[in-house]
Amino acid sequence: MTQEMLDRLIGAAPPSTVDLDAVIVRTRRKQRFRRAAASGAAALAVVAVVAGVTLTGGGEHRADPVVQPPAATPSPAAPVSLIEEDTPAGRERTLGRLRVALEAATEKHAAGTKWIYMPDVPGEKRDPDGHPRMWLDKDPVSFEGRSGITGQGRKGGLYVSLRPAGCSGGRSCRPLYECAGAGVPVCSATRTGDGLTLVHYVDEPGKGWVFYGADVLLRDGEHALALSAVNYFGGDGSPAVAPVPVLTRAQVDAIATDVALALSE
Incomplete structure (x- = not known):
């Protein structure tokens, strides 16, 4: 069966109520929104990484500074005798x-x-x-x-x-x-x-x-x-x-x- 015979049997297609131009516009708009969202997320991720680097000192693990104990107070010196008896x-x-x-x-x-x-x-x-x-x-x-x-x-x-x-x-x-x-x-x-x-x-x-x-x-x-x-x-x-x-x-x-x-x- 040819396409022409099918068209005669089915009849002419009713006019489309879909605004194809509007669909195309909406589709392109969604694509642009997705790209913008993806770019924003990437930018936020970069900011977070940079902030993390700043706060953690470059991302490297650094040991906590060693707290030195207070210096011990020296004991009073023993009295020195100036008495020499042996020679x-x-x-x-x-x-x-x-x-x-x-x-x-x-x-x-x-x-x-x-x-x-x-x-x-x-x-x-x-x-x-x-x-x-x-x-x-x-x-x-x-x-x-x-x-x-x-x-x-x-x-x-x-x-x-x-x-x-x-x-x-x-x-x-x-x-x-x-x-x-x-x-x-x-x-x-x-x-x-x-x-x-x-x-x-x-x-x-x-x-x-x-x-x-x-x-x-x-x-x-x-x-x-x-x-x-x-x-x-x-x-x-x-x-x-x-x-x-x-x-x-x-x-x-x-x-x-x-x-x-x-x-x-």
Whole structure:
């Protein structure tokens, strides 16, 4: 059957009610919308990626910064002792330090006081004025000094001794002065402003003698420094030459404390 015969049997086709031009326009419009939507989505994806890169530092995984613990506070340094007892050269250095510290502290707390030669035994060789006489004892090792001093219109004597005070291990020593049983009229123990143990006392053994004493435990806890101002001039047993020593009790305490500190720094 030919197309012409079919057309005659079916009849002429009714006029189309579909606006083909409008369909074409709508189709093209949808295509443009899809392309625009796809482009917008791609742009948003790019923005998100860029933002992610910015926030995460380029997209690389970075370890969290290591938080360092606070630095430990260093422990206070242990006191350094300037007392050398083991060699002859070290003992001589220590004796020199003791003399220098004694002179400096006396100048500081008793300005105007002068060092003068004070005989110990009759006929001994006279030492020059200006410095205390210093020497070493061996058992136990101790560092000794004595001198005459003048001031306030008086003269008298001054003695210093730096010695072992810790008696551990059978070591020869002389412990810190103890008030109990000392038999002196005035005696007390205290703490200095620098934390040193200080025992100070007044002794009046008779014959008009008056002694102002101070005994200080050094920071190492193993040595003590004794300072004694007396109102006699000469060797032991010499008669009193003034009612009281040249130095006051407060001056004796201050000088002894400064010397002990100087040998502990």
